[in-house]
Amino acid sequence: MTLHIETPALLFSATSLILLAYTNRFLTIAQIVRSLKKNYDEVKNKSILVEITNLNLRLTLIRYMQLFGVLCLFLSVFSMLVLFLEWQMTGIYFFGASLLCLLISLGISFWEISISVNALRVHLSDLMEEEK
Structure with a gap:
């Protein structure tokens, strides 16, 4: 089984775009948390604390999404390096690990999105x- 050096490079554009999307999510949620905290300081409403707790979980998930996305990119680059050095099996293992990191990142992303959808449904039901 052989792996060409160009194959891990295919993940660069996809991973970069995913990391950009994750960063945008993080920044948006951070801004919402700041405004909710300011609102809570003025109103002291318990439902705001529940929302902030939910957003805190989402921020944690986004941090892990970013971590595994960066690991995916790192392992892709590392697999290219070992493929360049003609260590075929090592390159294959590192590329496989980078794909696994990408899958984990996407799975956590799905989890975070489902939390977001559930929170929006609560707002809509209210x-x-x-x-009525």
């Missing part, structure tokens, strides 16, 4: 109840 609106529906107020409408």
Whole structure:
């Protein structure tokens, strides 16, 4: 089984875009947390604390998404290096590890998105109840 040096390079563009999306999510949630904290300091509403706790979990998940995304990129580059040195099996293992890191990152991303969707559904159900 052989792996060409170009194959791990295919992950560069995808991983870079994923990391950019993760960073944008992080920045958006951080901004929401700041505004909710300011709102909580003024109003002292318990539901705001629940939202902040939810957002804190999401920030933690995004940190792990970024960690595994960066590991994916690192392992891809490292596999290219060992393939350049003609250590075929080592390159294959490092590339496989980079793919595994990408899968973990995407799985955590799915988890974070599902938490976000559930939080939005709670808000929507509150609106529906107020409408009745």
